[in-house]
Amino acid sequence: MNSPSSNITAKTGGEIWVFGDLRSRQLLDSSFQVLAKAAGLAGEIGDRLVLFLLTNGPPEPLTSSQGDACTMDGTVDDEAFARGANEVRYFENDRFETPTPHLCADALSPIIKEKAPRLVLFPLTDFGRELAARVSASAGSGLIADCVELAVGKDGSIVGLCPAWGGKIMSEITFAPGWGTGFATVQPHGAKSRLNTSGKGSVVREIVDTVPTNDSIRRVSTQSARPAEDDLESARTVVVGGAGLGSVENFGKARQLARALAGQVGATRPPVLNHWVAENRLIGQTGKTVRPKLLITIGTSGAVQYTAGITDAGTIVAIDRDPSAPIFQLADIGVVAEVSTFLPLLIARTRQAVMRQLADDACSEGLDTSRKTGFGEKLKILRETQGWSREHLAKITGQTPEFIASVESGDFSPPVAFILRLSQAYQVDPDTFLRDEERSRIRNQRTEAYVKRTGNNAYQSLTSGAENDHLRAFMVTIEPHQDHKPVAYKHEGEEFIFVMEGELEVTLGNKPQVLKKEDSIHFHSNTPHKLKSLSSEITRCLVLLYTI
Structure with a gap:
């Protein structure tokens, strides 16, 4: 590490240059953040601050980054001046339409040698790293890599603050005296600056007549990257x-x-x-x-x-x-x-809050059928973050993929029954997020289901006094070769049937299934179903009923 007692003074002018990357708005934002960091340094040592760009013509107007109050609409010049630049300098050549590090380095090296700024900064990106290394090597000057901040030393030297020893310490690195222009790659994040929309400056355009050609490297194709659904850098x-x-x-x-x-x-x-x-x-x-x-x-x-x-x-x-x-x-x-004990509690409470919000959305939007529902958008996000396909969500909630697609597209708001099944798939007990009045309404439905079941002489309750419980057990008896008359009542929940004696035909919807002794079946309770004895003797079944 060089001593921080040296100054960059030999044959350099009072300017700090920052490279502007025009390949995308996101990359240009990184350049603007480095510009904001450099503004404080330039002001402290009295240098002019210049944003320089390589382009094949005037850049497109800017629009503010989505959800970012630290960007603005307008031109590149407007935002550069708002972030503290005194000058925006464009170097133009048709070959800059498809920039590569070697092309830009070959073009920049003679320009920087001629203009001799005090310092040239590049955003810490893959492109910026390679470009800075090529240009500094061509100039025979020092390069400070991976700067978090730039500061002025007690003796007036420019110091780069860089993590070292695995990030455990911050080292101070500066330039050896007499080596002319200094170069640095700078972390774009962490810039704390306000946009000064009244900032003004000058704009300079220079035509770069000759750009050296390197026949050993050529661009084969270009393709814009699709934004990934799991993009970490843009996640909210x-x-x-x-x-x-x-x-x-x-x-x-x-x-x-x-x-x-x-x-x-x-x-x-x-x-x-x-x-x-x-x-x-x-x-x-x-x-x-x-x-x-x-x-x-x-x-x-x-x-x-x-x-x-x-x-x-x-x-x-x-x-x-x-x-x-x-x-x-x-x-x-x-x-x-302790994360091992705290995290499960936090996850459970978070899931409860998510389900409560979904339930509120479904209920409020059900009152206004004229508008598209925001519930569907949230359901889609929830499904995708769980890694569920529409087919999988349909299966675990007892619906069809078409139903899920219609809900996600906002065509209609689903019934509360769907929310209850979704909560079970999401591993959240409905009782943990339902309000008191909602619990009371569901308890009444449980009681009604229990009374209607026990009022049918084919049912013998095995859980006496369980009207308000989630889980009830019944013994169902069906005479030989007779249909069992189903209870005319639908409810949300699940049923489990175990054949103890005889042979049973269970029809779910329009699909009959034959169960022999000690066979069993499990299904959603609101699926239309009926039972029939196929044996010449009485058929007895254990029925477990779980209501949500």
Whole structure:
């Protein structure tokens, strides 16, 4: 590490340049965040701040990033000036339409050598890393990699603050004296700046007449990446697991919590090294940067290498058994608890809250049949985060895939019975999220079902006084070769039939099934069904009735 007592003064001018990546709005936002970090440095040392871009023509107008109050509509120039730039400089050539690191480096090297800015900064992306390495090597100058922040030393030197020793410490790295322009790659996240919409500056356009050709490297094809449904970086809710989870089983609980919140799961380095999770889930200095509205971090100590990737999160909730863990200094809400006991409780309560919200949506939207339902959108998100297909959800709720598709598209709001079955599939007891009046209504339905069952002389109750219980048992007797007259009552729940004597035909809908002695069948109670004795002697069945 070089001494921080040296200044970049030899043959350099009072300008700091920041590379603007025009390949996508997301990448350009990274450049703007580096620009915001550089604005404070430029102001402190009195340098001009320049955003430079390689383009084949005027860029498209910008629209603010979805859900991001830190971006704006307008032009590249407008947002650059709002973030503190004094000048926006375009270098134009038709070949920049499809930029590659080697092409941009070959074009930039002579420009930077001629203009000699004090410092050139690149956002810490794959493209930025390679471009910075190529240009700094061509210039024969120093490159500070992976800077979290840039600062001015006591003697006026420019210092890059970089994680070292696995993120346990922050090292101060500067440039050797007399080497001209300095280069650095900078983490884009963590920039704390307000958009100054009244900011003004100058715009310069320069034609780059010749761009060196490298025949050994050529672009074969270009394809825009499709946004992934499980995109960690754009998720509104992220649950991060760390070494403190202790085992792959506990990390699985972090996944369950993420699914319950319809969010994404991330990780620090230890779970990745232990193969508890794929490497593309890594968050931090050498991983991904996330900006969710809600971030729950579990069993993470709070090393700088990790926290560098979460500083832009909205609300941070930290859960750890160590009350002195550094992560609590960053968190908005801290919970000191053993994750193995606390997580199951949190998951259960979260699922209950989700089901309560779905029930409210279904009931309120059922009152207004003229509008499309938002329940379907939430159901789709819930289904996808659980990894369920429509066919699977239909099967476990006793519906058809077409029914699920209609609900998700907002064609109609489903009955409460569907919510109850969904809650069971979601492993939530309906009693834990239903309101008192809803419980009372369902208890009345249970009582009515019990009374009607016991009022039929074919039924003998085996659970006396169980009108309000979920589970009841009956002995059903059917005369030889006779149909059993079904009770004219439908209810939500499940039935289990075990043949103790004789031979029984059970018809579910239009499908008959024959059960012999000691055979059994399990089905949803609201499925139309009837029983018939096929034997020459009395048929007796044990019927277990579970009502929701």
